[in-house]
Amino acid sequence: MSERHAYTDYHPRWLRSRPSTYWWLERRAYLSFITRELSSIFIAWFVVYLLLLVRAVSLGDSNYQAFLAWSRHPVVMTLNVVTAFFVLFHAVTWFNLAPKAMVVHLGHKRLPASLISAANYGAWVVTTAFVLWLLLGG
Amino acid sequence: MHKRSAEPLLWLLFSAGGVASAVFVPVLVLLFGLAFPLGWLSPPSYEHMYNLVHHPLTRLVLFGVSVVSLIHAAHRFRFTLYDGLQIKHLNELIGLLCYGGALVLSIWAGYLLWTIG
Numbered sequence: 001m002s003e004r005h006a007y008t009d010y011h012p013r014w015l016r017s018r019p020s021t022y023w024w025l026e027r028r029a030y031l032s033f034i035t036r037e038l039s040s041i042f043i044a045w046f047v048v049y050l051l052l053l054v055r056a057v058s059l060g061d062s063n064y065q066a067f068l069a070w071s072r073h074p075v076v077m078t079l080n081v082v083t084a085f086f087v088l089f090h091a092v093t094w095f096n097l098a099p100k101a102m103v104v105h106l107g108h109k110r111l112p113a114s115l116i117s118a119a120n121y122g123a124w125v126v127t128t129a130f131v132l133w134l135l136l137g138g
Numbered sequence: 139m140h141k142r143s144a145e146p147l148l149w150l151l152f153s154a155g156g157v158a159s160a161v162f163v164p165v166l167v168l169l170f171g172l173a174f175p176l177g178w179l180s181p182p183s184y185e186h187m188y189n190l191v192h193h194p195l196t197r198l199v200l201f202g203v204s205v206v207s208l209i210h211a212a213h214r215f216r217f218t219l220y221d222g223l224q225i226k227h228l229n230e231l232i233g234l235l236c237y238g239g240a241l242v243l244s245i246w247a248g249y250l251l252w253t254i255g
Contacts (some may be wrong), residue, residue: 024222034222040214043159044243046167047204047211051247053170054200058254061184072175080171087167091160101153116242128165134190135169135182 039090049080081115091115095120148213155210158203197251204247212240 020026024034056067070076098120099113174181182190190196216236219225225232 015145018224019222021223034217034218037214037218040211040218043163043207044211044215044239046163046171047247048243050166050200051204051243051250054191054254055250056248057184057187064184066243068174068181080167080175082213082220084164084167084171086161087159091164092158094158094160096155109219124161124164127161131162133166134178135186 035086035089036093039086042086043090045079046083091124095124100136148209151206151209152213153210155206155208155213159207159210161204163207180229192254194255197254201247201251205244208236208243208247214234 024030050081053067056063071080095117099116104111104116169179170181173179213236216232219232220229
């Protein structure tokens with residue numbers, strides 16, 4: 001016990017076992033957490049995909065047709081099916097979480113969670129309808 | 139004097155990107171990722187796409203949605219690596235790669251959408 005206990009910047013070693021690298025497989029809630037986290041990769045991929053589409057359109061009709069042909073490639077299609085799953089999961093969990101993150105008061109009353117959820121879903125429906133109209137209508 | 143933390147700003151942009159990607163991306167994935175390639179719907183003509191993409195408002199919205207969605211993805215992926223794989227000792231490197239990647243792609247998006255017009 002002759003050791004001197006000097007101040008150190010570093011924490012003493014925790015008496016804790018390190019969780020398994022696969023801790024997120026242990027429970028459903030953990031799995032849905034990691035699924036939500038992983039949606040980030042697919043959102044980034046789709047932004048790139050969308051920008052490649054815009055680029056193809058800016059380069060001319062043959063490039064646009066080449067992009068559409070590329071989008072039918074099995075690898076690209078598979079990736080986009082997986083992307084659709086993750087993006088929808090992100091959207092639904094995001095809108096369900098919104099009332100917990102947004103606390104809106106009207107006078108002294110707090111707006112109910114269901115109303116905030118409904119407003120978010122409403123914005124989703126309106127935007128979706130508008131995008132569909134822009135791309136398919138007119 | 140304490141250095142101001144960038145965290146609140148990053149969380150704000152993360153939320154903005156969360157909303158933008160939740161609202162805009164699903165319909166676009168379903169159309170350009172599934173419905174058009176599978177032939178469920180016929181894709182818009184080139185003229186239609188040309189007019190749409192060349193409209194300043196489309197480009198502005200696309201730029202905004204792209205940038206905040208990329209920051210959202212970078213921020214979330216940073217914490218996926220941080221918590222999911224527990225590689226906390228690489229925090230600086232991970233941050234640099236995630237936000238750096240989002241920045242590079244955002245600059246590309248800006249260049250692309252600006253030079254179209």
